[in-house]
Amino acid sequence: MELRVLRYFxxxxxxxxxxxxxxELLVSQPTLSKQLADLETELGAQLFIRGHRQITLTEEGEYLQARAKEIVQLADQTAANIQADQIITGRLSIGAGESVGMKRIMKVVSEIIQDYPDVKIHLVSGNADEMETALKHGTIDFAVLMGKRDLNKYSYLSLPEVNTWGLVMKKGDPLALKETISPNDLIDLPLLMSEQAIEEHPFQDWWGNLDKKMNIIGTFTLVFNAQLMVSQGNAYMITFDHLINNSNSSNLTFRPLSPTLTEPTNIIWKKNIAQSKVAQLFIKRLAASLN
Known part of the structure; x- marks a missing residue:
């Protein structure tokens, strides 16, 4: 079946x-009649009941009408997309640590995939140094960084979501009765901390001269694995808010640090490179979400 003949039909x-x-079609009536007769022959079915003044569809004709509308509409939309340079396909690679800011990013990505089903997403987890290295090597398109870092060598967007540091513990722990956690509360506690937090020293000013009294028993890169140890009651975890399961079925709870300690969230990508269409769309939609 040719599109031209389906339009005639x-x-x-x-x-x-x-x-x-x-x-309306700007063709002669004999030409139109022959094209439709040939279509009926091709399909092996009568499509019209030809009356003296009016033509009506048979059951087979009604079925073809419904399908032909879909076929023609799809063909028209495909042609329009090509002509308007609106074909969006390919893979979007995003590397990130764990942060509440990922909720906004995943919402944008989900909407893109819904609008353009041919787009695929690849997510990579890791700390800021690992993600910057992956971005430099071209294995990811975007990196989501938490913390104060030099962004001058990148193109970037700053997200409004702020990451608040705090202590994760079992709900029955005495510290869970406090609204906030001070440096003195942490003295001699068995602490788990992220590798990035230790390497970048954001806590040096916060706990000041109590540094030597902090008992850091281990490090982690993913909160999920570390919270399994905290659930056993053998450790406490310093991490960002919104990363643990806060449902009633969870035996863990989060308390923010005091004085408050927060980190910004930024998404970065390479400067002065030709971005794919899906990457351009992602940047455009993410920027729009900030407004």
Whole structure:
């Protein structure tokens, strides 16, 4: 079945008159009649009941009408996308640590995939140094960084979501009765901390001269694994808010540090490179979400 013939068929079905359809299509009536007769022969089915003044569809004709509308619409949309340079496909690679800011990013990504089903997403987890290295090597398109870092060598967007440091513990722990956690509360506690937090020293000013009294028993890169140890009651975890399961079924709870200690969230990408169309769309939609 040719698209041109399907358009002829739909015009006759719409006007229910061969002469009027031929006039609208700018073809002669004999040509139109022959094209439709050939279509019926090709399909092996009668599509029209030809009356003296009006043409009506048979059951097979009604079925073809519904399908032909879909086929023609798809063809028209495909052509329009090509002509308007709107084809969006390919893979979007995002590397990130764990942060509440990822909720906004995943919402944008989900909407893109819904609008453009041919787009695929690849997520990579790791700390800021690992993600910057992956971005430099071209294995990811974007990196989401938490913390104060030099962004001058990148293009970037700053997200409004702020990461608040705090202590994760079992709900029955005495410290869970406090609204906030001070440096003195942490003295001699068995602490788990992220490798990035230790390497970048954001806590040096916060706990000041109590540094030597902090008992850091281990490090982690992913909160999920570390919280399994905290659930056993053998450790406490310093991490960002919104990363643990806060449901009633969870035996863990989070308390923010005091004085408050926060980290910004930024998404970065390479400067002065030609971005794919899906990457351009992601940047555009993420920027729009900030407004």
């Amino acid at each position: 739909l015009a006759v079905a719409q006007y229910q008159n061969m002469t009027k359809a031929a006039h």
